Amino acid sequence: MGIGSEEAIRQLRALMDHVEEQLKCTFQNVHQGYLTETLERFLKAREWNITKAHKMLVDCLNWRVDNEIDMMLTKPIVPVDVYRAIRDSQLIGLSGYSREGLPVFAIGVGLSTFDKASVNYYVQSHIQINEYRDRIVLPSASKKYGRPITTCVKVLDMTGLKLSALSQIKLLTIISTIDDLNYPEKTNTYFIVNVPYIFSSCWKVVKPLLQERTRKKIQVLSGSGRDELLKIMDYSSLPHFCKREGSGSNRHSSNGAENCYSLDHPFHQQLYNHIKQQAVQESSRPIKQGSVHVSLPESAAEGNDIVKTIELELHKYGNGNGNGNGNGLSNSLGSLKI
Known part of the structure; x- marks a missing residue:
């Protein structure tokens, strides 16, 4: 971190000292004691422009207060059958840790269908995983390794990627924009595996639309x-889909403890039990069924450009080759922002 960076962090910290008390409280849940690293993330997201980074951070804190994000880990998705359906169609899990201590999140881009629940449920589930990562997983890793660990690694599995998923672009751009605005710079590296031809072709036109700092994080690997x-x-x-060449991803594994997407995997069991326990501690009233409604942002300009490009490319391939019946390239948009 250079002198200019240190000065920018100092100035942003001074500005944050003057925000109202309610925002300071939710800011504690954002930085978890790693204030410098958090300020640096928001500065990176705004190209080290202090004024823009300050506005972004204050807007994020207001979003958290307005939508009770600090309470998101006290609101389980019940009954459990609904949550299981979400896990079967929104494929994400924690498979382990890198040798540097960074959590490794696996994401089944190609086989995620997002068709078992409402948009609000999927957004709620996504934010809960974000909050659990930032408030439980990363602080625990930091304590274990004796240094600040504030980012993760993501492995995106493109198995099953097909042309016909334009209907999912809206949901994926919502999730993408929530992360862009409120959880910036949380991923150290994106590894993309099991890449089909359709992804390779569209990637050539999508890649230039990504910001340089995002492009540098992405590595497309051979095979698994x-x-x-x-x-x-x-x-x-x-991740289970990387353990042998040609294994691919699998939404339904015979061993839930190995399939990191499954509700039966230790990570999801710990997450779900944590939320249920927090709900009981927070209120003596019966747990309320139904999804949590979070205000959904307008798509960022970069996201809109990518969506338009993906739509054009998918239509081009669809007109030439016919549409598939599975999921589509559009899913990769949201995955690159989680």
Whole structure:
């Protein structure tokens, strides 16, 4: 971190000292004691422009207060069958940790369908995983490794990627924009594996639309990516779809403890039990069923450009080759912002 960076962080910190008390309280849940690293993330997201970073951070804190984000880990998705359906159609899980201590999140881009619940449920689930990552997983990793760990690694599995998922673009851009505005710079590296031809072709036109700092984080690996990923993590931390060449992803695994997407996986069991316990501690009233409604942002300009490009490319391939019946390239948009 250079002198200019240190000065920018100092100035932003001074500005944050003057925000109202309610925002300071939710800011505690954002930085978890790692104030410098948090200020640096927001500055990076606004190209080190202090004024813009300050506005972004204050807007984020107001969003958290207005939507009771600090309470999101006290609002379980019940009954459990609804949550299981979400886990079967919004494929994400924690497979382990890199050798540097960064959590490794696996995301089944190609096989996620987002068709088992309402948009509000999927947004609620996504924010809960974000909050659990930032308030439980990362602080625990920081304590274990004796240094600040405030980012993660993501492995995106493109198995099953097909042309016909334009209907999912709206949801994925909502999730993407929530992360852009409120959880910036949380991913250290994106590894993309099991890449089909359709992704390779569209990637050539989408890549230039991404900001440079995002492009630098993305590595498209050959096959399942196993050999490359073993350079930064142990075999036990590999996502299940990377453990052997040609294995691909699988939404329904016979062993839920190995399938990091499954509700039966230890990560999701711990997450779900944590939320239920917090709900009981917070209120003596019966747990309310139904999704949590969060104000949904307008798509960011970059996201809109990417969406338009993806739509054009998918239509181009669809007109030439016919549409598939599965999920689509549009899912990758949201995955690159989680």
